[in-house]
Amino acid sequence: MIENDENSSNKTVKKPAKNKLPKGMRWFAVAVFVLILLSPMASAASSAYSFLPVMESDTVDYYQGYGEPALSASLVGNQEIGKGKSATLQFAIANKGTLRQVKSIEYVGSAGSVSTHTIDELYDITIIPTDAGATYTSAYPISGTNGSTAVILQSDLLTFTKSSMYFDALNQVASAERQIEAGRVNAQAININMSCDSPYIEVLTGSDYVYLASLQSGAYDMVSAPIRISPNTPAGTYYINMTINYQYPDNARMFKFNSSTLSTSFIYSDKYIQEYKTETVNLQIPFVVKSSPVFEITEINGTLQNGTTNTIAVTYTNVGDKTAYDAECKIDMMYPLSSTRNKGLLGDVAPGESVTINYPIKADAKAVPKVYGINSDIRYYDENGDLQISPSIKMNIEMAERVTFLTLKNIIIGVVILFVGAMAYDFYKKKGPKGKENNKIQ
16 A cells, blocks of 8 residues: 655655656566567467477367258259250258357356456555645556546556456457357368269269368358250159268367467467368259150161162151150251251151151262261150250161272273183184194094
């Protein structure tokens, strides 16, 4: 307690000069300045010793969160796909995770000798009338009301100030951990794999894997999967198998705070360590392959010859489970093939029915004999009156080389044969009679 020593002649007391820090506060300012200068060294030490293991005794856990991500997937858009079609399925990946509770497990006031009291509850305060003209030794005015000044020892003020700063710093650290714990419902490093068990349905390679960096609670993101459906696929419900692997923050532990430096341990640059959990979710998302007509080319009669026009009979069969109405077929050709009629009318084709169309196809005289591929397309109206186009069907037609006898080569060969024959006959005719006469003389 500071008493008024106005009557003492052996003690000289001076009032602190205005706008000048007291001696104790100057030392405190110097200490803070030194800590600022040492902060780069702390960062360097952090990078140099970052490999050191973190002991549980180095950390403190103020809060524990409860709740985790809840990932789900749903098909967006049309869920019915026709047979023989290629489509891109769009999926919405949603995080419905809910934070149930963030529970305090370490009281900030219990972390060291931290005072939560006011300064006048801890130290003796002297109230001095301002008009008394008194001076004080090692004292600092902290307030003034009603013409009076309250003073406290500078050493007590320094102790209380450091204690208050430490308490405020711990509150900030604990508040930071509370916010970190609240983020445990956010999924991170999300890996999504997609497949289908049906042999008729293919999830295209390269599109069966999707990566998402993060997905916040209450948010969603879109992923896609291109698929190809065989024309022979039976109508019905099929499933995309989706496996989702992800991780989420499980618990955070804050590095213990140093009451002297008001910072964490010098060998660590981070303020906390984070624990993670890994989870896997297996989902099945349904979609429908609808009933529809499906055409196949079941028979091809006829062959091609270069330099001529030949009739090729093509038989179309509806192997689907619905009737195709007003169906038309068309063939597409390129040089050296051409046709004066490349379209045909199939009419109404019920499931299991077949229709044969004759195409006159001309092959150029210079065409190379080989097997030629010709694409055929079919368009029809379904039972709802909507125009549909079936996938292209490829038919292979063989071209044989045209056999002709009256060629330059054959003419030359014939002339040579006739010439040789004539020479032989003439030789035989001249030698024949002499031989007979010689036989008679003997």
